[in-house]
Amino acid sequence: MAIPRFWREIGSRYNLIGTKCGNCGKVDFPPRAVCPGCGRKSIGRMERLRLAGKGSVVTYTVIHDAPAQFEMQKPYVMAIVEMDEGVRLTCQLIDVRPEDVTIGMRVQSTFRKLGQEGEAGVIHYGYKFRPAART
Amino acid sequence: MRDVAVIGVGETEFGELWDRSFRDLGIEAGLKAIQDAKIASEEIDAVYIGNMSAGKFIDQEHVSALVADYSGLADMHLPTVRIEGGGACGAIALLQARLAIASGMYDIVVVGGAEKMTDVGDVQAAEILSSTADQEWESVFGATFAGLYAMMARRHMHEYGTTREHLASVAVKNHKNGSLNPEAQFQKEITLESVLNSPMVAEPLGLFDCAPLSDGAAAVVLCAADRARKFTDTPVLFKGSGQASDFLALHDRRDLCTMDATVVAGKRALAEAKLEPKDIQVAEVHDNFTITEILAIEDLRFVEKGKGGPATVEGVTALNGKISVNTSGGLPPLGGTGATAVVHIFERGD
Secondary structure (H helix, E strand, C coil): CCHHHHHCCHHHHHHCEEEEECCCCCEECCCCCCECCCEHHHCCCEEEEECCCEEEEEEEEEECCCCHHHHHHCCEEEEEEEECCCCEEEEEECCCCHHHCCCCCEEEEEEEEEEECCCCCCEEEEEEEEECCCC | CCCEEEEEEEECCCECCCCCCHHHHHHHHHHHHHHHHCCCHHHCCEEEEECCCHHHHCCCCCHHHHHHHHHHHHHHCCCEEEECECECHHHHHHHHHHHHHHCCCCCEEEEEEEECCCCCCHHHHHHHHHCCCCCCCCHHHCCCHHHHHHHHHHHHHHHHCCCHHHHHHHHHHHHHHHCCCCCCCCCCCCCHHHHHCCCEEECCEEHHHECCCCEEEEEEEEEEHHHHCCCCCCCEECCCCCCCCCCCCHHHCCCCCCCHHHHHHHHHHHHHHCCCHHHCCEECCCCCEHHHHHHHHHHCCCCCCCCHHHHHHCCCCCCCCCCEECCCCCCCCHHHHHHHHHHHHHHHHC
């Protein structure tokens, strides 16, 4: 797969850059050119917004049958997380035992290697989530 | 809009068909349907094929022309159309063919769905299935196709108390139905315990909660209703149809326990047919995973939201239950699905 395919998404994969609709205030991630709620009224009014990286688990699964790229990681936990800004995303949960994951659990984003293109290809990075530090 | 009728159907067997190529499958289903409809090839106006991923599974695109060609239709230079829409390809092809006839443009269209999945290894096939999900924002992080359905199942358990036994009862029922269908991939019954004890694929879904990889094809001949009597005494009329879509990524959808696209498509189809969910006696719904059938019977309003699991255990959807669901044993994957559903319903009416 070509390098630009990963490179062009770096803003959102590394820094959780999304958009906020200048019309209704709804937050989207990844960035959208058009707000799903406002349609044309939002065109040209989508503002860049960096998510704070904190949220709660809405649902999760433990993957046992993994794609070749993830073979060495299985079993691993995938989750849908609702960010505190209200938008949801799909991510891997790490630094937690599968049996300890619960719906509602607080999590925060962290920067990790996502995969690589074969033995000598480009390594690509992005977010994974882990249990939130207690405060 | 003109009325449209089904006047013939055909399908191949389904399974790991090592000795059959994509074109073999498409031709067999198509020719069987043409023969069943007793039409001459000169009467065919167009060929529509639902196919999800021949490009990835067998490195072959342009499959509609290919199948028409090897069905002996090349010299007619027919319009051939290949339609892709994830697991809904076959169903969308049917609706598009219906529209083409209803509009008056064509009188007779052969429409089918076909997929050849076993020319690649299991891992690669699973990756190809995942390509219907959002590659950049789901798959790249490690979400598999089964994993996405597993997350819907987990949430359904959380919100409605659905259990693994509820999910498993879908597989038990559909295998039982499959044991009565000579074209089914698996023709033997399975027990609840074997489903519960099958190896985990994506928790809470085990191997028997997941549809197998499968090769096969199905085809239907559609005809303008005013001409249908010429070919058959028992044309089956298209009373209503509905198609809908949604946010592609699961995480963007309104509710993880509802397929809004199914809700809307079902309402559109029933409204056109002037029917209510309670009028329906038999249904073929998508069941690529056990949770999928539970969501489908809820979203089509056959049972109350959240009650799909208990209803399945109670036999509401069993053969000759209040509404018989997936009487054939469940749907073959991808391109074949929608077309096969119509084939099975049509055959039940015979």
